[in-house]
């Protein structure tokens with residue numbers, strides 16, 4: 361268990377900490393409870409308003425950064441302030457689960473004929489695991505100290521990163537993700553709002569200094585300024601949340617990243633303090649590592665669901681996933697994969713057909729592409745017809761230059 365500023369131990373706080381039940385619960389006991397319930401890090405934040413947190417959220421939304429994540433723009437007051445979400449809350453317990461891996465986290469980028477999937481996705485969905493742990497932890501907390509609780513992971517209007525920074529778990533790095541001195545970039549977060557008044561930890565300082573490795577590592581230049589991400593340029597957003605075609609000018613920069621992206625996290629020097637996770641429930645699934653693009657391209661809906669059942673990947677659905685696989689096929693430089701793309705020129709989904717056209721434009725000669733375009737001249741969907749037109753135009757320009 362990593363303590364957030366471990367010197368901040370709860371002691372002699374019987375009245376404050378557990379006023380509803382008059383049972384003493386020391387900081388050590390709180391940490392022990394967190395550890396017993398599968399958490400590697402714990403920090404406590406006050407539930408009071410933080411004007412800066414709200415101001416930053418509003419300016420992020422004003423810039424349209426929620427993009428297609430409409431739910432991010434809903435109820436910003438509740439998201440920014442725990443007490444607006446739940447007036448009775450007094451303290452926020454931020455909990456972290458370590459998911460660091462052994463070896464190079466970016467090794468999958470070296471194999472262009474295989475899919476690179478974000479590390480958090482190569483295992484059972486963390487939402488399910490963390491939510492179950494948060495609930496069990498919260499029940500134990502109530503049993504020992506009383507109070508009411510609400511638990512959150514990811515989907516509720518809760519700003520987990522700024523709250524975790526306030527709770528001393530780490531700081532928001534220039535890539536905006538929480539960096540921990542003990543776990544580097546590899547903590548998944550969950551929150552417990554409680555009516556208990558627990559002495560807060562000291563917020564963590566920013567330890568980025570002059571470093572800018574994460575900013576420079578981003579394949580799509582998704583950081584307009586340090587500490588701000590534009591999701592519309594981020595591969596994680598575009599492969600997971602975005603529903604339409606991948607923006608044309610970004611496709612070549614995706615490489616073989618098919619679901620999420622770890623580049624900005626993996627280069628952070630603070631990862632040197634991370635120790636590979638031994639959490640069995642969050643263990644990497646061997647059957648998801650090094651998957652061949654050709655095999656993934658052959659998945660129909662049922663096979664997609666079966667292959668990714670229980671993982672975060674299932675949430676994108678087969679069509680969006682296939683779109684991503686086809687972009688990676690286009691980037692593979694392997695003409696042998698053209699067959700896999702060609703098989704999707706008559707796919708029922710226009711999203712998939714469009715991505716197949718682009719993939720083929722990257723792998724085939726101008727003549728072969730043109731013959732295929734003629735054979736599909738009756739394409740009924742406007743966006744796919746435009747993909748054909750642009751593919752032919754760009755191919756002609758490349759040949760001329």
Ligand code: B12
Nearest residue numbers: 416420478514520536537538548549587588596597620621
């Ligand atoms: C929406 C979302 C996304 C979006 C947008 C990401 C983003 N940076 O906001 C997309 C889809 C792109 C995304 C991607 C990823 N995500 Co995400 N995501 C979320 C979610 C649901 C909300 C985040 C949020 O509130 N964003 C809104 C903006 C306003 O917040 P912000 O980034 O903190 O922006 C602040 C800065 O700009 C800051 N700011 C501005 N100027 C300055 C100056 C200074 C000095 C400072 C300090 C700050 C600062 O102010 C803004 C407001 O606080 C959270 C879960 C949750 N409920 O919190 C998970 C979460 C952040 N994601 C997570 C993960 C793991 C990822 C990925 C690594 C997944 C992957 N491998 O593909 C990537 C990382 C990409 C990246 N560099 O951020 C984890 C991060 C864990 C951690 N250690 O921080 C979270 C917490 C989920 C979880 N429960 O564990 N995600």
Ligand code: SF4
Nearest residue numbers: 578594595621623624
């Ligand atoms: S997740 Fe990838 S694309 Fe998104 S900001 Fe980080 S490095 Fe850039």
Ligand code: SF4
Nearest residue numbers: 533534568571574628
């Ligand atoms: S890579 Fe450097 S700048 Fe980025 S979060 Fe880590 S320490 Fe901060």
